[in-house]
Amino acid sequence: xxxxxxxxxxxxxxxxxxxxxxxxxxxxxxxxxxxxxxxxxxxxxxxxxxxxxxxxxxxxxxxxxxxxxxxxxxxxxxxxxxxxxxxxxxxxxxxxxxxxxxxxxxxxxxxxxxxxxxxxxxxxxxxxxxxxxxxxxxxxxxxxxxxxxxxxxxxxxxxxxxxxxxxxxxxxxxxxxxxxxxxxxxxxxxxxxxxxxxxxxxxxxxxxxxxxxxxxxxxxxxxxxxxxxxxxxxxxxxxxxxxxxxxxxxxxxxxxxxxxxxxxxxxxxxxxxxxxxxxxxxxxxxxxxxxxxxxxxxxxxxxxxxxxxxxxxxxxxxxxxxxxxxxxxxxxxxxxxxxxxxxxxxxxxxxxxxxxxxxxxxxxxxxxxxxxxxxxxxxxxxxxxxxxxxxxxxxxxxxxxxxxxxxxxxxxxxxxxxxxxxxxxxxxxxxxxxxxxxxxxxxxxxxxxxxxxxxxxxxxxxxxxxxxxxxxxxxxxxxxxxxxxxxxxxxxxxxxxxxxxxxxxxxxxxxxxxxxxxxxxxxxxxxxxxxxxxxxxxxxxxxxxxxxxxxxxxxxxxxxxxxxxxxxxxxxxxxxxxxxxxxxxxxxxxxxxxxxxxxxxxxxxxxxxxxxxxxxxxxxxxxxxxxxxxxxxxxxxxxxxxxxxxxxxxxxxxxxxxxxxxxxxxxxxxxxxxxxxxxxxxxxxxxxxx
Amino acid sequence: xxxxxxxxxxxxxxxxxxxxxxxxxxxxxxxxxxxxxxxxxxxxxxxxxxxxxxxxxxxxxxxxxxxxxxxxxxxxxxxxxxxxxxxxxxxxxxxxxxxxxxxxxxxxxxxxxxxxxxxxxxxxxxxxxxxxxxxxxxxxxxxxxxxxxxxxxxxxxxxxxxxxxxxxxxxxxxxx
Numbered sequence: 001x002x003x004x005x006x007x008x009x010x011x012x013x014x015x016x017x018x019x020x021x022x023x024x025x026x027x028x029x030x031x032x033x034x035x036x037x038x039x040x041x042x043x044x045x046x047x048x049x050x051x052x053x054x055x056x057x058x059x060x061x062x063x064x065x066x067x068x069x070x071x072x073x074x075x076x077x078x079x080x081x082x083x084x085x086x087x088x089x090x091x092x093x094x095x096x097x098x099x100x101x102x103x104x105x106x107x108x109x110x111x112x113x114x115x116x117x118x119x120x121x122x123x124x125x126x127x128x129x130x131x132x133x134x135x136x137x138x139x140x141x142x143x144x145x146x147x148x149x150x151x152x153x154x155x156x157x158x159x160x161x162x163x164x165x166x167x168x169x170x171x172x173x174x175x176x177x178x179x180x181x182x183x184x185x186x187x188x189x190x191x192x193x194x195x196x197x198x199x200x201x202x203x204x205x206x207x208x209x210x211x212x213x214x215x216x217x218x219x220x221x222x223x224x225x226x227x228x229x230x231x232x233x234x235x236x237x238x239x240x241x242x243x244x245x246x247x248x249x250x251x252x253x254x255x256x257x258x259x260x261x262x263x264x265x266x267x268x269x270x271x272x273x274x275x276x277x278x279x280x281x282x283x284x285x286x287x288x289x290x291x292x293x294x295x296x297x298x299x300x301x302x303x304x305x306x307x308x309x310x311x312x313x314x315x316x317x318x319x320x321x322x323x324x325x326x327x328x329x330x331x332x333x334x335x336x337x338x339x340x341x342x343x344x345x346x347x348x349x350x351x352x353x354x355x356x357x358x359x360x361x362x363x364x365x366x367x368x369x370x371x372x373x374x375x376x377x378x379x380x381x382x383x384x385x386x387x388x389x390x391x392x393x394x395x396x397x398x399x400x401x402x403x404x405x406x407x408x409x410x411x412x413x414x415x416x417x418x419x420x421x422x423x424x425x426x427x428x429x430x431x432x433x434x435x436x437x438x439x440x441x442x443x444x445x446x447x448x449x450x451x452x453x454x455x456x457x458x459x460x461x462x463x464x465x466x467x468x469x470x471x472x473x474x475x476x477x478x479x480x481x482x483x484x485x486x487x488x489x490x491x492x493x494x495x496x497x498x499x500x501x502x503x504x505x506x507x508x509x510x511x512x513x514x515x516x517x518x519x520x521x522x523x524x525x526x527x528x529x530x531x532x533x534x535x536x537x538x539x540x541x542x543x544x545x546x547x548x549x550x551x552x553x554x555x556x557x558x559x560x561x562x563x564x565x566x567x568x569x570x571x572x573x574x575x576x577x578x579x580x581x582x583x584x585x586x587x588x589x590x591x592x593x594x595x596x597x598x599x600x601x602x603x604x605x606x607x608x609x610x611x612x613x614x615x616x617x618x619x620x621x622x623x624x625x626x627x628x629x630x631x632x633x634x635x636x637x638x639x640x641x642x643x644x645x646x647x648x649x650x651x652x653x654x655x656x657x658x659x660x661x662x663x664x665x666x667x668x669x670x671x672x673x674x675x676x677x678x679x680x681x682x683x684x685x686x687x688x689x690x
Numbered sequence: 691x692x693x694x695x696x697x698x699x700x701x702x703x704x705x706x707x708x709x710x711x712x713x714x715x716x717x718x719x720x721x722x723x724x725x726x727x728x729x730x731x732x733x734x735x736x737x738x739x740x741x742x743x744x745x746x747x748x749x750x751x752x753x754x755x756x757x758x759x760x761x762x763x764x765x766x767x768x769x770x771x772x773x774x775x776x777x778x779x780x781x782x783x784x785x786x787x788x789x790x791x792x793x794x795x796x797x798x799x800x801x802x803x804x805x806x807x808x809x810x811x812x813x814x815x816x817x818x819x820x821x822x823x824x825x826x827x828x829x830x831x832x833x834x835x836x837x838x839x840x841x842x843x844x845x846x847x848x849x850x851x852x853x854x855x856x857x858x859x860x861x862x863x864x865x866x
Contacts, residue, residue, distance in 0.1 A: 063728055085733040088724035246714075486737045516748075528737035670717055677710040684703055 045248025225330030261664025466648025
């Protein structure tokens with residue numbers, strides 16, 4: 001993409017093709033011979049990382065679409081079937097879902113890098129604007145993808161975001177109806193979002209081609225911010241940039257794999273494991289972390305239209321950056337003031353992200369408004385002003401001079417920025433975490449679970465006992481509709497044989513039909529059948545339970561959580577603590593009190609529970625000592641029942657957890673080996689360049 | 691050649707490059723496996739393909755029914771004496787896909803023919819009781835099968851396959 005190439009293949013067949021379609025020459029001049037500044041640091045590898053992420057998302061997305069059903073009644077279930085039944089479906093889903101977060105993580109670093117080193121300045125304005133377009137497309141794609149699992153956050157996220165357009169004067173309502181294809185978010189909305197979610201990544205890929213084209217016309221910017229002049233300033237893209245990018249990608253994959261195999265739900269909202277319910281809004285609507293700063297700006301402004309305009313304006317203003325910042329010096333390295341204000345701006349963005357996850361009340365609103373003003377002031381006041389008053393330090397004459405000047409001690413800024421980034425990411429996540437903490441109820445005590453940690457396995461005995469507790473107690477009110485009898489005989493579960501699972505199934509009566517006479521009939525359960533639900537529908541369940549709907553327990557340990565608070569949530573990322581759900585379920589089962597504390601007004605037909613949010617629960621105390629007898633001599637106590645049934649329900653929520661952690665270990669051994677090898681290879685290759 | 695060059699004696703550098711490339715190649719190959727494996731039938735599909743039982747009592751002599759197993763139509767024909775005779779009269783060696791009628795039914799249950807009703811040519815469903823041999827006739831490309839489901843005429847290369855099945859009792863079979 002940098003003009004005609006002198007590349008000539010030697011193979012006569014390739015020569016024949018090359019004369020008619022010079023594609024090999026194009027590839028050679030773009031990715032082999034292409035001169036790349038020799039002083040690029042590792043922040044520049046995020047371009048390659050982003051290309052990889054786009055490829056990964058498209059590949060896994062196309063595969064997931066083979067198994068996904070875009071229908072309001074079936075979408076949630078089809079996602080669960082992917083995770084439970086499709087070969088490696090859990091892996092593909094984790095790659096795709098964490099992949100979205102990784103994609104945004106990488107794009108934010110890429111954008112801040114561009115901001116810091118002035119990569120938007122002449123002659124790279126179009127390159128930068130194309131990047132802003134890609135970012136906008138990514139946001140639309142990510143949002144619509146988040147809607148597809150059709151959980152509670154999907155549904156209500158879709159409702160809130162589409163309602164943004166209702167702020168448009170005169171046409172607002174019509175636009176929103178047009179987006180929905182109905183009177184509310186529903187099946188037509190889901191269908192079109194699926195279609196567009198499939199389309200937009202290919203549009204992104206197209207704009208990426210333009211982005212790379214524009215990059216190769218203008219040439220890469222670099223930390224010194226001076227253009228490459230002589231051959232001494234550059235190295236050929238291959239092998240130098242290629243190997244450096246590969247090493248960067250490999251390091252990034254280590255980070256990514258940590259989420260895929262060990263913390264797949266760390267960035268997700270437990271609320272999204274509850275199927276979409278148009279009648280109940282979750283207590284805290286929080287977008288995915290990558291939208292939080294803009295969400296904070298939206299909420300800071302007390303006027304509907306102005307809030308929406310400000311939110312979109314916060315993104316659109318980026319496109320005008322090349323003209324807002326007139327400074328001749330590109331790199332902030334040589335701009336003492338711009339450098340400091342850059343970090344202030346990063347802090348403002350992170351602060352906004354933190355506030356976006358907080359409840360919109362009290363001090364949060366005030367700080368949110370201050371940070372919103374600072375956000376816009378950076379672009380609209382500070383940068384234009386700085387370009388007039390700032391005295392930049394002298395820039396090096398050439399890239400080669402820059403390389404020579406800093407032959408010692410250059411790693412420090414990189415390390416400190418990585419640490420700063422980690423803390424920033426932690427703060428953002430902490431915001432989400434503390435939003436959950438505000439929901440009321442005591443914090444459940446953290447228990448020791450056999451399945452926690454990187455080598456965790458389900459305690460077979462506990463899963464078997466838990467199944468007994470579920471069958472004899474819980475199943476009278478709660479369904480387990482995503483678990484089939486055949487699952488009982490699968491690896492990583494309670495460890496029953498196929499015959500035992502079949503015998504267990506045959507104890508159940510399952511409705512089947514119609515038969516040849518057109519009638520429904522009951523027959524003994526088969527391994528392929530799912531646990532029958534105790535009530536035929538939600539209305540029947542409510543009628544039998546004083547108006548409350550006993551939730552299906554298939555995903556309960558993933559659908560419940562509680563805030564861990566600072567700094568535990570940060571430590572959790574490294575210790576892989578992710579048992580908030582099981583801790584909560586076990587605590588609720590044991591948290592009943594005969595008498596509510598003095599002054600607590602318990603409604604009629606409710607019971608007091610220490611750990612249930614709000615403390616007033618409709619479920620009567622389900623377990624009491626001696627209720628279930630275990631064959632293996634385990635104590636018949638509520639504590640034992642609670643622990644066992646929670647272990648069983650954790651397995652029911654994620655039957656392939658053991659496979660996930662096992663494969664994770666293999667992948668980590670491999671990736672560490674690859675990263676070490678790439679590091680030394682990179683060193684060897686670059687030894688030639690110095 | 692007097693001086694040692696890297697082409698003659700692999701250096702440490704060459705070893706590093708080859709090792710890195712090999713490890714990366716192994717990783718790429720291993721990554722492909724889940725991406726391909728996901729195309730295979732998922733666990734619920736496999737579980738739904740469990741054996742089924744069919745009650746034969748409602749099928750009168752000369753009649754046949756079609757049941758579905760693993761998404762495939764299975765013809766169960768209650769053959770008449772005449773149909774059985776026709777199937778056994780023909781010299782086996784003269785058939786395109788030589789198989790005796792006895793080997794295609796269960797001993798003692800000669801009147802019951804159980805075959806997968808999918809034409810071995812290109813997968814259409816042949817119509818029962820049609821064609822020159824009183825067996826099956828495929829309307830797509832004109833393959834003709836006899837009363838034992840053996841190919842007699844047309845482009846199909848082989849007989850209609852017999853699915854795995856057993857007689858649970860005289861009037862009930864289990865397919866699969």
